[in-house]
Amino acid sequence: MTSTRWYAHDMTTARDVLITCVGLNFGPNPETRIDEIRESRYRTGKNVVRQLKISATDVVADIGSGCGFVTRAAAEIAIETHCIDVSKEFLDYTRYELSDIKNVHFHHVDYAKFPIADESLDKIFSTAVFIHFYYYDFLFNLIEVNRVLKPGGSFYVEIVDADVLDLDNVKAIKSHMIDYRNTLRSSKQGGARPRFIQPFSLTAFRHLSQQLGFEMVWVEHVSNVAQIVVRKVRGPQLPEWLAAVV
Numbered sequence: 495m496t497s498t499r500w501y502a503h504d505m506t507t508a509r510d511v512l513i514t515c516v517g518l519n520f521g522p523n524p525e526t527r528i529d530e531i532r533e534s535r536y537r538t539g540k541n542v543v544r545q546l547k548i549s550a551t552d553v554v555a556d557i558g559s560g561c562g563f564v565t566r567a568a569a570e571i572a573i574e575t576h577c578i579d580v581s582k583e584f585l586d587y588t589r590y591e592l593s594d595i596k597n598v599h600f601h602h603v604d605y606a607k608f609p610i611a612d613e614s615l616d617k618i619f620s621t622a623v624f625i626h627f628y629y630y631d632f633l634f635n636l637i638e639v640n641r642v643l644k645p646g647g648s649f650y651v652e653i654v655d656a657d658v659l660d661l662d663n664v665k666a667i668k669s670h671m672i673d674y675r676n677t678l679r680s681s682k683q684g685g686a687r688p689r690f691i692q693p694f695s696l697t698a699f700r701h702l703s704q705q706l707g708f709e710m711v712w713v714e715h716v717s718n719v720a721q722i723v724v725r726k727v728r729g730p731q732l733p734e735w736l737a738a739v740v
């Protein structure tokens with residue numbers, strides 16, 4: 495795919511979408527570095543494919559498919575791919591980006607409600623999405639992931655692991671911390687409030703995912719980001735009070 499293929503006619507929209515997707519890791523004008531961004535996110539997708547062992551018979555889903563750059567690596571291999579996103583703009587982008595691949599479906603979803611049948615997916619992945627989530631987002635989304643995964647199916651997810659946060663790891667923490675402080679200060683003056691990076695403890699993730707019917711089968715840290723694969727071993731068996739509210 496070349497940089498002349500582009501879903502948005504105006505560059506402001508394109509820039510906003512890209513900044514939401516990759517932050518400022520590629521500078522303030524990421525639309526000028528689209529090929530590098532594609533390539534970098536595609537490499538992330540290749541890692542997901544490797545860790546989940548995605549094969550030609552797998553039906554897969556990407557939660558928070560964003561621009562579809564990560565999705566592409568899986569969609570090229572899987573028999574069927576579902577892109578799930580809460581944002582119509584991102585889904586438009588992905589639809590355009592993956593228009594050369596067959597059997598890709600696009601779902602604009604309500605929070606933690608996927609229009610996908612029970613136990614119909616082999617593998618699910620979500621990159622750079624749960625790093626923004628709070629405990630209850632994990633709870634609701636893991637319940638939904640469990641519902642749509644086949645027994646034995648697996649889920650790849652990334653978190654910023656609060657267990658390994660370290661003030662001496664300046665590169666990993668400084669820019670997020672400054673963004674957080676500045677945005678909170680400017681939001682008091684009416685500025686926009688983006689979704690922050692939200693560290694979440696790997697210990698808490700392991701406990702919650704076990705309670706909801708998963709076992710953790712693989713974890714690897716890259717700096718303070720934990721890449722995790724969990725496998726569905728049973729349904730979530732929710733206590734009555736919780737079943738009543740999800």
Ligand SMILES: C[S@@+](CC[C@H](N)C(=O)[O-])C[C@H]1O[C@@H](n2cnc3c(N)ncnc32)[C@H](O)[C@@H]1O
Nearest residue numbers: 514515558559560564579580581584621622623
């Ligand atoms: C930072 S982008 C990551 C995109 C892509 N996964 C990647 O790694 O390049 C986050 C994406 O997740 C979507 N998103 C945020 N919260 C979501 C939720 N609760 N369910 C589904 N998608 C969500 C956003 O709309 C956006 O497209």
